[in-house]
Amino acid sequence: MPVQRLPGTRLGGTDGPGVDEEQEARRGVLLTTLGRAVAWARKNSMWPATFGLACCAIEMMATGAADYDLSRWGMEIFRASPRQADLMIVAGRVSQKMGPVLRRIYDQMPEPKWVISMGVCASTGGMFNNYGLIQGVDTIVPVDIYVPGCPPRPEMLMYGILRLHAKVQREARIK
Amino acid sequence: MDTPALAQRLAQRFPEVLEARGEVTITVEADELAQALLHLRDEPDLSFRFLSDVTCTDWPGLDPRYWLAYHLLSTEHRQRVRVKVGLPPEPDPPRVASAVPLFPTANWLEREVFDFYGVVFEGHPDLRRIEMPEDWVGHPLRKDHPLAGVNTQYKGAFIPPPDRRGL
Numbered sequence: 001m002p003v004q005r006l007p008g009t010r011l012g013g014t015d016g017p018g019v020d021e022e023q024e025a026r027r028g029v030l031l032t033t034l035g036r037a038v039a040w041a042r043k044n045s046m047w048p049a050t051f052g053l054a055c056c057a058i059e060m061m062a063t064g065a066a067d068y069d070l071s072r073w074g075m076e077i078f079r080a081s082p083r084q085a086d087l088m089i090v091a092g093r094v095s096q097k098m099g100p101v102l103r104r105i106y107d108q109m110p111e112p113k114w115v116i117s118m119g120v121c122a123s124t125g126g127m128f129n130n131y132g133l134i135q136g137v138d139t140i141v142p143v144d145i146y147v148p149g150c151p152p153r154p155e156m157l158m159y160g161i162l163r164l165h166a167k168v169q170r171e172a173r174i175k
Numbered sequence: 176m177d178t179p180a181l182a183q184r185l186a187q188r189f190p191e192v193l194e195a196r197g198e199v200t201i202t203v204e205a206d207e208l209a210q211a212l213l214h215l216r217d218e219p220d221l222s223f224r225f226l227s228d229v230t231c232t233d234w235p236g237l238d239p240r241y242w243l244a245y246h247l248l249s250t251e252h253r254q255r256v257r258v259k260v261g262l263p264p265e266p267d268p269p270r271v272a273s274a275v276p277l278f279p280t281a282n283w284l285e286r287e288v289f290d291f292y293g294v295v296f297e298g299h300p301d302l303r304r305i306e307m308p309e310d311w312v313g314h315p316l317r318k319d320h321p322l323a324g325v326n327t328q329y330k331g332a333f334i335p336p337p338d339r340r341g342l
Binding site: 096097099100124125129130131132134135136139140 | 306307308311313315320322323324325327328329330334336337
């Protein structure tokens with residue numbers, strides 16, 4: 001049986017041989033910290049909230065559909081209820097009136113939660129530099145990952161999601 | 176009744192009637208607006224019974240500064256007519272009688288004009304903002320409102336645009 005390692009996992013102690021890593025692995029034992037294991041579970045089973053606002057939502061749907069297949073990272077089911085979601089992908093422009101709604105959805109999501117700002121409109125207002133749109137969704141909710149593009153291709157959104165996965169795993173190490 | 180005949184018919188009642196490119200426009204004074212709309216709605220040979228739109232334009236530095244336009248449709252006679260009202264720059268906000276008692280559709284249309292231009296329709300049953308958030312400050316389609324680089328207003332906070340946020 002080949003040796004399995006969780007990301008960021010170091011088997012055994014730092015000084016001396018201690019545990020024979022190869023032998024432990026053959027017995028099917030994996031050593032890690034609880035925080036790292038929890039983060040590993042979180043990042044591999046994210047539940048995005050359905051929050052498509054404009055044309056970026058079309059690309060987000062394409063990312064979840066068969067061609068690009070978000071289920072490769074265990075997150076193909078977009079939840080209709082923020083209570084069941086831990087990731088909000090703000091896909092599109094946010095109008096001034098949508099701002100309080102967006103904040104309410106964010107507040108309804110249980111901790112821990114993350115936000116991806118998808119596309120230039122959600123990130124900065126984009127081409128809509130006027131009274132109608134919120135100039136950057138980070139004025140309302142904390143954003144973890146900004147994905148540029150107008151709209152971003154599914155590959156770009158997937159790259160942003162993978163960066164977020166790395167961030168979730170890294171947060172466990174910091175704690 | 177074709178369009179020139181309609182213009183001739185309206186000229187019997189209204190002093191300022193303009194027919195251009197197949198469209199008829201009447202210009203009335205602000206205090207005559209309700210009477211004019213009532214006449215257009217209830218005269219049997221006119222019967223403009225549907226108010227399809229209320230719009231506004233802003234001409235800063237001119238008097239009248241604001242031009243309201245009421246777009247009426249007669250489904251019986253298959254005709255349309257436009258009624259224009261000029262409002263002076265003073266007082267601010269400008270005031271005009273509401274058309275809601277005559278046309279129920281004026282409710283939301285006048286709320287939109289109020290929202291974007293700040294025109295107060297006296298006698299309107301529910302004059303609130305309709306497109307912008309209710310705590311928004313300003314009337315964004317007035318010409319003296321900045322076209323771009325406006326602050327994001329969110330629950331009393333004013334957040335400058337990204338290029339002035341020092342990011």
